Amino acid sequence: MTRIDFYTDVADARQFACRAAQTVYRKGEPLLIVLPDEAALQQFSQALWSFGDVSFIPHCQWQQPEAAVTPIWLAAGEFPAGAGSRVLLNLSPQMPAEPAGFSRILEVVGQDEASKTVARSRYRRYLDLGFDIHHHNMSATA
Template sequence: MTRIDFYTEVDEPAVFACRLANTVYKKGERLTVWLADEEALASFSTRLWCLSDTLFVPHCHVDDALAAETPVRLAATLPHDAGGVLLNLGPSCPDAPERFSRILEIVGRDEAALAAARDRFKAYRTRGFTIEHHDMSQRSS
């Protein structure tokens, strides 16, 4: 069954998301990063390129010709064949979350992010998913 991980109290969600994407990539897992829209997708892609001078996280748009062989795919709309790990940076729960082995949710400290996260948490819990909580308040991004 799909495992859901909520990382809460994250100081810099965008930076944390890039680091989390790198961690999943290093573990050899296929990752889909779901973003709210194409503008957010472009911004996240730029952040991945600028993560570090010596770090490279191979990624592309889910519709790119190289998507099938690229370990990290960025999507504003989830494809039906998405599987593996999902980093949900969008505003809602994905349709058919069970197609993913794991879903990663990052929650910042602002009220809007907290409210949206509470709704997603309740939706996952109602559907019977196992949820792990990681309090990041004492860790740096």
């Protein structure tokens, strides 16, 4: 069954998401990161390229030819078919239509009220669908 992790009260969502992507990559798990739009995708891609001084987080857009051999896919505003049993890092305001298709879903929730409202709605929907949900309050982390 798909495990869903909500990381709430995140001070810097982009920094946190880069660390999460790095962690999933180091575990050898394929990852799909869904962002709200193309501009957000480009900004996040740049953040991944410059995330660490000596680390490398290989990624590309999901529809590019090199996606077949790239462990991290980026998508803008859509949850592509064929993502298989990847881990989903959801940075989009949308919820996947088929959440059970992912091995795990990571939901990052900022400190602003709009993020919290969206997260509450998603949490209820995942709960209604019977998913295994875990909550991690990140307010105490830097």
